[in-house]
Amino acid sequence: xxxxxxxxxxxxxxxxxxxxxxxxxxxxxxxxxxxxxxxxxxxxxxxxxxxxxxxxxxxxxxxxxxxxxxxxxxxxxxxxxxxxxxxxxxxxxxxxxxxxxxxxxxxxxxxxxxxxxxxxxxxxxxxxxxxxxxxxxxxxxxxxxxxxxxxxxxxxxxxx
Numbered sequence: 001x002x003x004x005x006x007x008x009x010x011x012x013x014x015x016x017x018x019x020x021x022x023x024x025x026x027x028x029x030x031x032x033x034x035x036x037x038x039x040x041x042x043x044x045x046x047x048x049x050x051x052x053x054x055x056x057x058x059x060x061x062x063x064x065x066x067x068x069x070x071x072x073x074x075x076x077x078x079x080x081x082x083x084x085x086x087x088x089x090x091x092x093x094x095x096x097x098x099x100x101x102x103x104x105x106x107x108x109x110x111x112x113x114x115x116x117x118x119x120x121x122x123x124x125x126x127x128x129x130x131x132x133x134x135x136x137x138x139x140x141x142x143x144x145x146x147x148x149x150x151x152x153x154x155x156x157x158x159x160x
Contacts, residue, residue: 001050002029006038006044035082045072049089050097064101068082071103080106087113 002009002025011025016065033039047069055063072082072092073079083106091112096104 001025002032004032006034006040007036012155033078033082036078039078039082042081042089043069046072046084046092047087049093051095053097067104068097068101077107 009025009028011021011028013021042109049064050065050069054061088109091109092104095108095112096102
């Protein structure tokens with residue numbers, strides 16, 4: 001089990017290949033950036049602030065909030081999300097959510113706050129394009145839940 005802040009990653013082969021599960025877990029752990037837990041915490045804070053601006057449960061507004069948060073998470077890298085602070089969240093909400101639910105880029109938020117856009121290669125981690133494309137083949141299923149619990153299950157392709 002990998003645990004980094006609120007992130008929990010469990011790898012299981014259903015008893016078919018425990019050593020393979022261990023190898024996959026180690027590769028996943030090595031691929032995760034150091035600040036992944038912090039990025040998840042920041043996304044949680046951003047979601048809480050968004051719910052304050054657009055309160056309510058379900059319906060069109062709930063779907064709009066979920067769609068916007070999905071766009072933020074797909075547009076910003078984990079490293080960028082880990083750098084979100086109160087001022088950046090405020091800017092993102094003011095110039096994103098409040099402006100027809102668009103998603104300002106990390107660079108746009110940094111420029112808007114007159115901050116340098118410093119990055120290191122380890123902060124440029126995009127889960128879908130980095131880990132999944134590098135380590136997973138079609139033989140794997142990856143599921144991501146709303147609570148950011150990632151579960152990886154290996155299944156065997158069998159002809160019946």
